[in-house]
Each structure stands twice: as structure tokens, then as C-alpha cells.
Amino acid sequence: MGMRKVAVVGAGMTKFVRRAQETGKELSWEAVRMALDSCEMTIDDIEAVCMGTAPDAFDGLHMKAEYLSDGAGAWLKPYMRSYVGGGTGIFAPIQGWYHVASGLFDTCLVVCEEKMSSFYPHAQAAFLTIFDHTTERALKPNLLWIFALEMNRYMHTYGVRKEDIALVSVLHKRNAADHPCALLGEPDITVEDVLNSEVLAWPVQRYDVSPVSDGAVAIVLAAEHVARRITDKPVWIEGVGWCLDTAYWTNRDLCYPRYVEVAARMAYEMAGITEPRKQIDIAEPYDPFDYKALHHLEGLQLADRGQAVQLYIDGTAARTGNMPVCPSGGLLGVGNPIAAAGLMKIAELFWQLRGEAGARQVPGNPRRGVAQAWGDLMQVGTVVVMGR
């Protein structure tokens, strides 16, 4: 395709917290400083900046990316915001990738920020206004509704049991206990805890859901010739893909995310992956709800339809399993500051593939990983394959 190779050479991440005292700018700056320091670069070495941040309503500021730009290090630089709702955290690094792959820039900083705690009394209310104003909004829908309807259909179609889906939440929250930035790591959580948690919208219960949070993540991208100067452990972006399904949910398959499949196939083809189940060592599917991780593993072609839960039942998904899933702890455990949560998955693969994930390190020198996010009007899939 005439594209240049692009590597991730640095990453930084703030703690994900319930309510940050810092402003969104300050959170962004903290992540940027950590990312630059991690690869001994300065802001002068950065040629362009890509920002990912989800609905303006969360931070309570329109044109949020412009507001955040100084914290993102964008002063007097080419700067671009991309936004596909929850899919943003994987979409923004794709934007950064083609800034560099195209040959336009040799380095690009990608920053994702979310401060959901500003919205009062609860961020869920911000979602009301994403629905059709005349056909749906009058019913006061929120995201829990959507997930509940989709989860119920998924369970019904494939005969997946709630107590098995709860294994996802248990694994991710346990994994998160080893993440220094995690909001909800719970080393001792059990399936019973999930099943006994408060029902929010049947079949969705409190522990099926990731917590709203504040946080920021930043990564540094570099073209090959620059990356090799900066580090002897570049992690390459081997493939990218994204895709939107119909925005109207009654026209969409609720049991199977076609949009994730299309995005994954695009990324796999670019990465030369023909047998993802054999060639992917680590998966970081988007997991705002436990069943969504299963949904997405199936869309990513890492499990047959309705069968992803087997990866959790037989231990394949465990950190020491054959294909660890969300060794970071995922959104369910680390937290879900929307765009930042997606980029956290890219940062996790970066650390995992370099062998720098500390207590979370997947054994066996993993070589390749896939990260995926989902969102928009619940119909976008964004996928990045990384390898070393």
C-alpha cells in the first residue's frame, strides 16, 4: 500500500479514578508527560497530536478537544480530534497511525482523555441525548437499557448462562488488582458476588458493568527510522480496521457484532493474519459490560458465535492461559473513562509485548496482540493489531 511502518515507542497513563480533582487538561498533561518521559522524548520531538475524547457533555464543555489541546501538547502543532463514541480510544491511535504511515509526519502523540464525573448527577443522563429525539428519547432510554436488551438476546440465542458470563467480570476485575492505575481491582471477587450484586436493568447487574471514571492515556508513535533510534523494543502497529453498522438498532444483529468482524478482517489482512486464534497471543476486547467482551471476541474471530464464554470456562482467557483476555483488567476492572479506556488497551499491549507489564505480565514472551473498542451508537468497531 505504500505505507510506512509505524511503532509505538512510549506510553503513559494516569490513575483511573471515580472523581479526579484535576481538570481534563491536567489529566491529559500528566499522561503526556509520562508518555514522553517513558521514551526520553520532549514535546519538541513531536510533529503532530491526535486527540480522542468522547461526548462533550461529559466534561461539560463543547469543543472539548480544543479546550484540552494545551494539556495534550498541541501548542502550535497540527492537531486533530477524532470521535466515534466508545470506539474512540482505538480510533484515535488509528488516526495517529495514518498521520505517520502516510509519510506526513515522523512522530505523532496520541492522547485520550475523559472526565465523566463532571456530569451531574450521573453520566448516564448524558446518553439520553444520543437517541432519536422523536422516536426514542420520549421513553428516557439510557445505555443500561440497550445493553440489557442486547445481553438478553445474546443469552437467549446461544443459551449462554448468566453465571458463566459472570466469569468475565471475575477474571477482569481480578486481573485489575495487579494494575497500579485501576479503580476497581478486586482480587477475591467471585461469581456469587456478581450474581448477588444489585440488578440495574435485567439481566444487567452492578458487577456486570464497568464504572464511570476519570483518566487519561497517551502514547507516542514514530516512523520506523525514528523508532529504531528511540528504542530497541519498538512495538509495531501491524494492522488497523474500523467499520460502522447501521445506526438504527432494530436493523442490526444484536447477537453478533458484524461491524467488529469487518473491522477485524481489515486489520488482520493488513497484519498478514490468516488464523487469528493461532496468531494472536493476547486479546484486549472492549469490555464495558461482561457479555460485551464475549460478543467482541466472537466478532474478532477468536471464538465461534455464542462460544466465547468457553475461553473463560476452560482457562484459555486467564493471564496464564493460551490466549489471555484483558490481562490489563479491562474496563470492568481498571475503569471506563471512555476514550482513555480504549487507549489503555493499546498501552497494555505495548507494555505486554515489551515484557514491561510487571505483575500483569503474560508469560511466554507474547509476540502479538489485538485491541478493540466499540461504541458510537453501539455500532462501531475499531481494531488495532500490534506486534514486535
Next chain:
Amino acid sequence: MTLLERDPNAPVFWKGNMPVTSRYTFGLAGERFFRAIKDEGRILGTRCPECDITYVPATLFCERCMAELTEWVDAGEIGEVHTYTLLFEDMDGNRLPEPEIVAFVRLGDGGLVHRLGEVELDELYIGMNVEPVFKPAAERTGSILDILYFRPVD
């Protein structure tokens, strides 16, 4: 006139709104900046020695070199009118009984956009020295409105 032939008995619209209430934190730098306004009636900045810039309002970091800023300075009691405007209409387009004066008051290398008061229109000029007039200490809440306005300095 409408673009489409329509049934005159069809419903015309569905009414909705987009309610948003936000609780904004001051941030790490803002916390100290507004505390100084509230408790001491002082306007603070932070300095980047590397870039030789004094940010007012104070910031946690330098947007040019991304360094953390730890050198806090008093922005001084006198600012300079960098530019101003006279507002003849309110936000909804209603005519105001008297024009309101809004100015960008230069402090350090930044400054504040705020109201001017105790000034006659024919005395107003760019470059004029002005000082902040604070609310009485007991009435301050840690808001930018703890500064009532800026007024000319003799």
C-alpha cells in the same frame, strides 16, 4: 414556505431539551489560584523559567515545553487594558440600558477577561492601567466573580 408538501393535520414537532448540569473541579492549579483570590485578594500566576513565560491564571504546566510549573508568583496589583469592547445587547439580543465594558486585562504574559467599572467611556483607552476591585472578603466564594471589576488606577 416549506420544502415538502405536507399534511396540515400532521404533528408539527416533538419538543425536547438537552439538560446538562456539570460540577467542574478547579483542578490542581485552579484550586490554589482561586483560594488566593478568596482568602488573600491576590491574583497568582505560575512561571516557566525555561520559556520565560508567566501564565495568568496560574497553570500546572507550561503548554509550550510541557514542564511542571512550581514557581508561583503574584501577578501584581496593576494590569493593563490590552483591548476592550462595549456591550450594547445582552446574551439574548435584548438592548441594555447602559453599555457594559468588557476588557482583556494583561497580567504577566496572560491576563483576565473581565468587566471594567468606575470609568467614564470618554476616559477609556487601550494601555490604561487598571486594578481589581474584590468583593468584601466575607462574601467571596472562590469564583472569578469575587473580582467585581477592574477600575482605573490614578
